[in-house]
Amino acid sequence: MTKKTLANLSASDLSGKRALVRADFNVPLDDTGKITDDTRIRAALPTINDLVEKGAKVILSSHFGRPKGVVNDKMRLTPVANRLSELLGKDVVKCDDCIGDDVTSKVNALSNGQVLLLENVRFYKEEEKNDPEFAKKLAANADLYVNDAFGTAHRAHASTEGVTKFLSPSVAGYLIEKELQYLQNAIENPQRPLAAIIGGSKVSSKIGVIETLLDKCNKLIIGGGMIFTFYKARGLSVGKSLVEEDKLELAKSLEAKAKEKGVDLLLPTDVVVADNFAPDANSQTVSIDSIPDGWMGLDIGPDSVKTFQAALADCKSVIWNGPMGVFEFDKFAAGTEAIAHTLADLSKNGATTIIGGGDSVAAVEKVGLADQMSHISTGGGASLELLEGKTLPGIAALDEA
Numbered sequence: 001m002t003k004k005t006l007a008n009l010s011a012s013d014l015s016g017k018r019a020l021v022r023a024d025f026n027v028p029l030d031d032t033g034k035i036t037d038d039t040r041i042r043a044a045l046p047t048i049n050d051l052v053e054k055g056a057k058v059i060l061s062s063h064f065g066r067p068k069g070v071v072n073d074k075m076r077l078t079p080v081a082n083r084l085s086e087l088l089g090k091d092v093v094k095c096d097d098c099i100g101d102d103v104t105s106k107v108n109a110l111s112n113g114q115v116l117l118l119e120n121v122r123f124y125k126e127e128e129k130n131d132p133e134f135a136k137k138l139a140a141n142a143d144l145y146v147n148d149a150f151g152t153a154h155r156a157h158a159s160t161e162g163v164t165k166f167l168s169p170s171v172a173g174y175l176i177e178k179e180l181q182y183l184q185n186a187i188e189n190p191q192r193p194l195a196a197i198i199g200g201s202k203v204s205s206k207i208g209v210i211e212t213l214l215d216k217c218n219k220l221i222i223g224g225g226m227i228f229t230f231y232k233a234r235g236l237s238v239g240k241s242l243v244e245e246d247k248l249e250l251a252k253s254l255e256a257k258a259k260e261k262g263v264d265l266l267l268p269t270d271v272v273v274a275d276n277f278a279p280d281a282n283s284q285t286v287s288i289d290s291i292p293d294g295w296m297g298l299d300i301g302p303d304s305v306k307t308f309q310a311a312l313a314d315c316k317s318v319i320w321n322g323p324m325g326v327f328e329f330d331k332f333a334a335g336t337e338a339i340a341h342t343l344a345d346l347s348k349n350g351a352t353t354i355i356g357g358g359d360s361v362a363a364v365e366k367v368g369l370a371d372q373m374s375h376i377s378t379g380g381g382a383s384l385e386l387l388e389g390k391t392l393p394g395i396a397a398l399d400e401a
Helices: 039-043 045-053 078-088 101-108 132-139 174-188 204-216 227-233 245-261 302-312 334-348 359-366 381-387
Strands: 018-022 057-061 092-094 115-117 144-147 170-172 194-198 219-222 264-266 270-274 283-287 296-300 317-321 352-355
Touching (some): 039 078, 045 057, 078 115, 170 174, 174 352, 174 381, 194 302, 204 219, 204 245, 204 317, 204 381, 219 302, 227 296, 296 334, 302 334, 317 334, 334 352, 334 359, 352 359
Parallel strands (some): 092 115, 144 170, 194 219, 317 352
Antiparallel strands (some): 270 296
């Protein structure tokens, strides 16, 4: 499904029009209320700048944190407004609410090309309930709608789905357009061989994506804590490693399905184990069939890294979602960092490398290789659901091209 995008709208379509833009400004703050990572704000700039240049009156909306439908002063968007003003080089008008008379009068006072930021939409419980009356009030101050919040596109909320019923056109911003282009193409129309690297601690959260990818990819590499569920299903002893006991049969069936479909399913051959879950734990590297009792696996080992690198060497497309180990602890980050370097090298040789959201993004940023990947997805759950082939409500609600 191809959606109408902001690129389809000209200055004559937009000049003087009030554009409600749903962005994802849910950025991390430190204890003093200072933004520690402004990636999500910068990701929205192409859309905001385009609207400004085409003479629209820009009304930005976002959620922030989980205030659960009540006003929480720590979750106001004031730091975002300040950072946006710096990045845009112009004052951003900040509202203390997202609906109501004060918002209306501030919007009415905007001149063409000015930018206004509404207050956190989740201060109203109606936002997450997708209440039509609330959506109508949000939409009342605008003429058209641009959704650029990929990170919440898998949620049918008032500001992501409800407002589209009251505003026309409703189009995708540049960030959503790029996400769809990379993630959908990777699944539907990839350059082959296509490899998927799936990590993270739990099989249960990645079942959908593994099953879909088994139908699409040539090689599937599995790392992270979920490997121990596969090993236990094979009858190996895994010490104190994380295992989902209720998913053992599933792990067996996934291995069988890969075999049946001719997909190379690769699991680590060695692991780095620790005597407890801590950054300074004692550690040793062992083969997967000799994990000692009382120890837990926290990273993939050096032989596994070599095996994975060899498997990836001829791939033209790679999707990576989820770390290989507990990369937050430096001692157990080697596997994840090696995969990041491998993907950066593949990119240089012309492969398409996609970091499919979540913790793998943080891992790639930690090693300073973010700019060397073809695409870094800004969604966590949204990226996974798109890779699973699910329809995202916030995107389905936009106008067809």
